[in-house]
Amino acid sequence: MTASVEVINPGDVRTRAQIRAVFGGSPQGGICPSTSKHSVNLYSDPDVGEQVGYYDGWLAEEDELGAVFEYTGAGKSGDQTFEGTAGTGNRAILQHAAESRALRVFTRVGKVPGSDTKTHRYLGSFTLDSMEPYVWRRVHGEDGQERNVIVFRLRADGDVQHADQDTIPPAEKTEGEFVPFRVVTAAMFQTDPATSGALPLPKQRVRKRSTSRRPAPNTETSGIFVVPEAFGTQLSVRAATAATVAIRREAELTQAYKAHLDSAGHQTGAYQIKVKGLTSTFRADLYDATAHVLYEAKGSNSREDVRMALGQILDYSRYVKMPEHEGDPQRVILLPAAPTPDMYSLLDRYDVGVVYRSDDGRFVGDAVPNPNH
Structure with a gap:
């Protein structure tokens, strides 16, 4: 008999290792593509984001198409990019549909008791907004320098967890x-x-x-x-x-x-x-x-x-x-x-x-x- 694969539903809290077993991706980093699991896993850490000048989360103001979740691209210093090695993760988000991969969003919630292992809550599967997939935004980074960041606009693709605590302040x-x-x-x-x-x-x-x-x-x-x-x-x-x-x-x-x-x-x-x-x-x-x-x-x-x-x-x-x-x-x-x-x-x-x-x-x-x- 083969062991059944665990199912992770919106709202479930898991470690990165448990998430990787189901959705693939790398053991570290914020944008983690997986070819075998047809997934691009997006990890958001509110504490880290605020330090480098941005917030990830739901916009409180919905438009005529519904709710938007904003996710800031990769790159903690300087202008973010789609080019070269530095833009690999951002390109993976932009091209997720062409490569038949879902965008799956996780937000950090804490650590496993008695250890330094971080835990993440699964929000669900998303897709880029077809009309305005991303915007450029000017933010003040951790070093006080202004920089341009890529803010992706995500729409729910099925059931997702839309909690008040995940709304941008x-x-x-x-x-x-x-x-x-x-x-x-x-x-x-x-x-x-x-x-x-x-x-x-x-x-x-x-x-x-x-x-x-x-x-x-x-x-x-x-x-x-x-x-x-x-x-x-x-x-x-x-x-x-x-x-x-x-x-x-x-x-x-x-x-x-x-x-x-x-x-x-x-x-x-x-x-x-x-x-x-x-x-x-x-x-x-x-x-x-x-x-x-x-x-x-x-x-x-x-x-x-x-x-x-x-x-x-x-x-x-x-x-x-x-x-x-x-x-x-x-x-x-x-x-x-x-x-x-x-x-x-x-x-x-x-x-x-x-x-x-x-x-x-x-x-x-x-x-x-x-x-x-």
């Missing part, structure tokens, strides 16, 4: 910070080594996105979206592909316009915001520190996206405070094509400008600087 005060610009989605370019592999589609809804004073058609962005068979979904491939293309278009558009601002000698970055009482960290798409202009980008010029961008930029602009500039920043929505005339009327009412990309690739709008001057 709310911000004690409201504060904003000018931070370096980083692309915030893994769905931009399939050819990028940091974004290769398919992104999973958890069981969630996806809002469809569609398409000037002079209307101009959206430019098409090519790309392949692969739905791994190992991860079930109730979404149609058509809806998922449309949403993913919109995200890629938004990221590419933002990068292109940032390059235009940089060529004009402007200092650009993003703006990171924490609001007192909330656990979420917000990040405005693009901020021009030279001209004091805040941008919110969208992947289409649809009515839905323009209205969403309007709400976001009105919200975020309240928190942008720079010592070298007085008052609130100029607010501008960045689009791949001009919106319809009635959307211009709506934006004018709230003193929000528009920059869009014309058919010939130029950027059009009052806030666009001339790189030759």
Whole structure:
């Protein structure tokens, strides 16, 4: 007779050795892939995380798709990366679906009585959020130096333990910070080594996105979206592909316009915001520190996206405070094509400008600087 393999359910507490017997992985480290067990085991230690500037856990604020668990990538000092040996664990998380491996999350709870052996509580199986798999975040490390970390956004893939004790603590005060610009989605370019592999589609809804004073058609962005068979979904491939293309278009558009601002000698970055009482960290798409202009980008010029961008930029602009500039920043929505005339009327009412990309690739709008001057 063969011995039966132990089952570990959400909420169970086990040692790393007991976890390895069931789900594989290495005896140490925070991100532990296992090919034989089709698993990437993610270990979170609250005491260690707080020392190096971040928290792992549930966001208290759920979105329309449900709860999000944030897990910070590997690398305790300096900027985190997807590249080379230092980025091995982060790549394993990003590519987990393409490699048919589940993300399993464990949090440290204590030690075995009378020993130094740590124990970990199993939260359950997760998958990366298909729409925004990770975000870049600026944190203050243990050495007091600022650094960029990768914060993965996880969605439950089946039954998980969602305990209050695993919720990220709310911000004690409201504060904003000018931070370096980083692309915030893994769905931009399939050819990028940091974004290769398919992104999973958890069981969630996806809002469809569609398409000037002079209307101009959206430019098409090519790309392949692969739905791994190992991860079930109730979404149609058509809806998922449309949403993913919109995200890629938004990221590419933002990068292109940032390059235009940089060529004009402007200092650009993003703006990171924490609001007192909330656990979420917000990040405005693009901020021009030279001209004091805040941008919110969208992947289409649809009515839905323009209205969403309007709400976001009105919200975020309240928190942008720079010592070298007085008052609130100029607010501008960045689009791949001009919106319809009635959307211009709506934006004018709230003193929000528009920059869009014309058919010939130029950027059009009052806030666009001339790189030759």
